[in-house]
Amino acid sequence: MTLSGFPAAGLAEAVWWRESDQPLVWSDSDQFVAVFDPVSGETHLLNELPAMLLQQVDAQPRTAAELLATILGEEAGEIAPQQTDQIIATLKFLAEAELIEIGRAEMA
Template sequence: MVLMAATRGLVWQDWDDVYIVYQPSSAETHVFNETTAAILRSLEAEPLAADGVKRETEAALGVAQGGLAADDFVFATRRLEELGLIEYLDEAIGGQ
């Protein structure tokens, strides 16, 4: 499964471990924790396979591979999808 950013041009503001994200396309402002922000930021450059996003997120958080609980990762990505910030794609992209 591949994840991709559904929108571009997000405006970020971080305060310690809280991330405020303004989404111009919907005129909505979102508040995220460090984990959710890291997931979203990992998709800014290009779509990635879900396991790649999880690995990049773990690296950004400074935890060992597998240190981010799968349930927490799935919950965060599904919430980002509900908000229209990411999309799930079934096909692989570019051998990822």
């Protein structure tokens, strides 16, 4: 399902995943992470958060809440709405770059 076809109210409960048998090629530098997508032939320069989320979603389908809990670990406590909004905005960025997909749990 495309991002534009997904209701905004459902983004927090949506499942995000990467749909490709071809692995991404990663290269780290001090300032960014370069990710080459062999499917599109494009190289993406990512900051720490998008790179971290992409690695998590590439490993297995995840919801925004699962990703946030993974990132924050045991320090998660009560999650502020701004934190969820930041994760969703970053996931939308990755989906718009065609690096990940979005859908409902039964689609992943």
